[in-house]
Amino acid sequence: MKDPNCLFCKIIDGVLPSVKVYESANVLAFLDVNPVEKGHVLVVPKRHWPTIADLPVSDSCDIRCAEELMYIMRVVAKAVSSSFADGVNVLQANGGCAGQTVPHLHFHVIPRYGKEPVQPVWRSGAGKYTGEEERDLFAKRISEAVNCIVAEERIVK
Ligand SMILES: [Zn+2]
Numbered sequence: 001m002k003d004p005n006c007l008f009c010k011i012i013d014g015v016l017p018s019v020k021v022y023e024s025a026n027v028l029a030f031l032d033v034n035p036v037e038k039g040h041v042l043v044v045p046k047r048h049w050p051t052i053a054d055l056p057v058s059d060s061c062d063i064r065c066a067e068e069l070m071y072i073m074r075v076v077a078k079a080v081s082s083s084f085a086d087g088v089n090v091l092q093a094n095g096g097c098a099g100q101t102v103p104h105l106h107f108h109v110i111p112r113y114g115k116e117p118v119q120p121v122w123r124s125g126a127g128k129y130t131g132e133e134e135r136d137l138f139a140k141r142i143s144e145a146v147n148c149i150v151a152e153e154r155i156v157k
Helices: 007-012 061-083 132-153
Strands: 020-023 027-031 041-045 087-091 107-112
16 A cells, blocks of 8 residues: 655655665654754654554554554654663654645654753643633543544444
8 A cells, every 4th residue: 555656655665765774564764854853763654544543443464564653663762762862752743734744654753862851843831722611622522523433443442
C-alpha cells in the first residue's frame, strides 16, 4: 500500500535518498532533512497511512506494522535520550492546520540539549474556555465521539 506521489513512500522505496537509522520490513527511521535539532529522526510505517486516524484496528499484518511503529518510535526516543541528548520531544501532526506537511503518518523524534526548556508548538492556556459550561461541552463532545468510535471499532472492551 503505497502512494506513488508520496515523498515518504519514495524514500521507503529508495527512489529518494535518506540517512537511515533503522529499517525493518514494516518501519523506517531516518534523519529529517530539515532538522529542528541535530539528530532529529522521523519514524514512519512502510504502509501509506496518511494520518493517525488511518491506523488499522483489525487483527492483520497491518496491525503488527502499527504495533512495531509504536515500538520503534519508543526505542528511537529512548536511544536518543539515553545516548547523547538531555531530553527528547516526540511530535506527530495530522492535517495541514496541525502542521503536517507530508501526508504519510510520521513521528518526529527531536533530541533536546541544555537546561532551558524549548518553546513548545502550543501556547499553554491560549485555548481558555469561556466557562465551565463550554469546558463541559467540549468534554461531552469528545467523550461521545470516543465512545462511538470504540463501539464501532470494538477494540477496547
Ligand atoms: Zn506514503
